[in-house]
Amino acid sequence: MVRTPLATVAERALELQIPLSKHFPAQYSMCSDVKHVSKYVKDMLSKQQMAQFRKTPWGHFADIPDIQFCAQIVHMLLLRMVKQQPKDELWFNIVGKIEEFTYNDFCRITGLPPAAPRPAVAEDTEKDDEDAEDEEEPGEISKTYFGGSLDITFQMMKDKVDEVRGGKKRKGDLPVKLASLFVVENVLLGKDRTTRISRKSIQLVNDFEEFKKEPWSRDAYDLLVTHVKRLLDGHPMKFVDSKTNNPEYKNAKFSIYGFILVLQVWAYERIPKFGEHFGTRVGNDEVPILNWTCHGKFRSSKIRKLVFADEVPTPPNSDDEDEGEHDNIELETKEKVEEMCSNIDEIKISVQRLEKKVDEELGELKNLLVKVIDTVNKALQEK
Numbered sequence: 001m002v003r004t005p006l007a008t009v010a011e012r013a014l015e016l017q018i019p020l021s022k023h024f025p026a027q028y029s030m031c032s033d034v035k036h037v038s039k040y041v042k043d044m045l046s047k048q049q050m051a052q053f054r055k056t057p058w059g060h061f062a063d064i065p066d067i068q069f070c071a072q073i074v075h076m077l078l079l080r081m082v083k084q085q086p087k088d089e090l091w092f093n094i095v096g097k098i099e100e101f102t103y104n105d106f107c108r109i110t111g112l113p114p115a116a117p118r119p120a121v122a123e124d125t126e127k128d129d130e131d132a133e134d135e136e137e138p139g140e141i142s143k144t145y146f147g148g149s150l151d152i153t154f155q156m157m158k159d160k161v162d163e164v165r166g167g168k169k170r171k172g173d174l175p176v177k178l179a180s181l182f183v184v185e186n187v188l189l190g191k192d193r194t195t196r197i198s199r200k201s202i203q204l205v206n207d208f209e210e211f212k213k214e215p216w217s218r219d220a221y222d223l224l225v226t227h228v229k230r231l232l233d234g235h236p237m238k239f240v241d242s243k244t245n246n247p248e249y250k251n252a253k254f255s256i257y258g259f260i261l262v263l264q265v266w267a268y269e270r271i272p273k274f275g276e277h278f279g280t281r282v283g284n285d286e287v288p289i290l291n292w293t294c295h296g297k298f299r300s301s302k303i304r305k306l307v308f309a310d311e312v313p314t315p316p317n318s319d320d321e322d323e324g325e326h327d328n329i330e331l332e333t334k335e336k337v338e339e340m341c342s343n344i345d346e347i348k349i350s351v352q353r354l355e356k357k358v359d360e361e362l363g364e365l366k367n368l369l370v371k372v373i374d375t376v377n378k379a380l381q382e383k
């Protein structure tokens with residue numbers, strides 16, 4: 001029996017899916033709306049509703065600090081995924097050492113309760129479920145916020161939450177249900193803006209106790225891991241072909257489904273140099289995602305220099321000027337402008353209301369003054 005040398009086994013375990021010599025530049029956009037979750041939830045809920053929201057498995061998400069998605073950290077990790085790894089985990093070769101991102105890591109970092117995987121569903125059963133959903137009557141959430149429609153995209157959900165937080169607060173538990181649906185679908189399970197969110201979720205949130213029992217942490221983890229594993233399929237050849245056909249082509253572009261910031265925070269904690277140079281610890285909560293923030297953008301060349309300087313051979317230098325955060329910066333700028341315009345409109349409305357109130361009070365004061373003068377004149381005449 002021929003035995004494989006241990007050195008060879010170790011080398012195979014460290015073998016990258018994409019060799020260092022084939023690394024390429026890329027830009028990423030994040031589909032998760034985590035950047036808005038804290039502000040949106042706090043704006044749309046009353047004090048009593050916020051207390052109810054905090055009792056949900058994701059109630060602490062209202063305290064997630066302003067953390068910017070650092071695309072190049074994620075890119076550097078994805079380029080270092082190894083060939084041999086479990087189907088349901090992400091393994092990276094970080095300067096000769098395997099670092100594993102697991103479901104336990106996901107639950108620990110997010111503070112979400114662990115759950116068993118959903119049972120496998122046959123295709124025929126899935127089709128029957130979809131047909132049943134088509135026949136279902138829209139629930140209270142759908143009727144109240146979406147005109148009875150169950151065909152709601154991720155963008156429509158975000159727009160509705162934005163609208164609700166800027167309007168008059170509604171009493172009852174409907175805002176809490178809407179905020180929770182937003183967290184689950186747009187933060188944990190975020191996808192392209194035009195993609196339709198789950199009809200099942202829209203219906204299930206009406207039965208709030210059952211909605212909270214769903215294995216959302218497992219769904220979110222499975223989506224993230226599955227999507228990340230497929231993201232670089234066909235690369236670097238796709239990048240090389242695009243570069244050959246268009247000499248001005250500089251970066252591959254990807255949209256990441258799921259709660260990708262969890263992987264970024266994992267990198268801060270598991271690989272100390274990431275946290276030291278590219279993150280800022282702002283707390284010591286038992287839920288790690290509440291402890292980190294990040295501002296500014298970082299070039300891949302700087303990350304390679306500070307974190308991966310000991311790699312052999314050295315990856316090729318890429319023309320990474322302004323690489324990585326373009327899409328997110330443009331989106332954030334647009335959203336900030338929209339938010340400023342919305343705030344200006346709210347200020348105008350408040351000023352108009354104040355002017356109207358002042359006019360009404362001045363009118364009442366004038367009438368009162370006239371009555372006083374009349375009373376005084378009558379008293380003088382009687383004397």
